[in-house]
Amino acid sequence: MDVDRPGGGDDLVTELTRFLAEQRADAAAAARARERWLRQAADEEALVAGVLLDLAERADTVVVQGVAGRTHRGRVRGVGEDFVALRTGRSDVLLPFDAVLAIRPEGRPLAGAARAQALDLALAEALSAVAGERPRILVVARDGSGLSGELRAVGRDVLTLRLADADGTVYVPIASLAEVTVTEER
Structure with missing residues (x-):
């Protein structure tokens, strides 16, 4: 990424925004997987x-x-x-x-x-x-x-x-x- 060229700052913001969106999506997917795993573990341990x-x-x-x-x-x-x-x-x-x-x-x-x-x-x-x-x-x-x-x-x-x-x-x-x-x- 070249921040020295004209409009380069916009590219940085776009890149950071994309990075944050990917991180949030990954975190949400991980949270759903963890919740599913915890629910399954609770079901398997149920009495x-x-x-x-x-x-x-x-x-x-x-x-x-x-x-x-x-x-x-x-x-x-x-x-x-x-x-x-x-x-x-x-x-x-x-x-x-x-x-x-x-x-x-x-x-x-x-x-x-x-x-x-x-x-x-x-x-x-x-x-x-x-x-x-x-x-x-x-x-x-x-x-x-x-x-x-x-x-x-x-x-x-x-x-x-x-x-x-x-x-x-x-x-x-x-x-x-x-x-x-x-x-x-x-």
């Missing part, structure tokens, strides 16, 4: 519990489809070691992570919604904590069959249910559960 906690913090309404074929629409109220607690209208639904087929956020978050809690307990422990209140529950197995009644007790891997429609008690292995709905009646 179900983390996804659910993120959705809970955003106060999103979610639709959770379970392996038993049932779908629940509500807000994530708590995330345990191996389950999620959803508030669906007047009921609380507890779903083991391995019984969740899909989680879909829905709509915009509501301002001022209650925050979800990260619960340092497993599903059996959560059920045991509410068993003393003898709540009415609906348990659904992975095949979609269900039983309803009063939760009487919870052992290490089994719950005791007094059936609602019959005079009898059943013992339900916790590992067979796809979901547990705890009704308002407590």
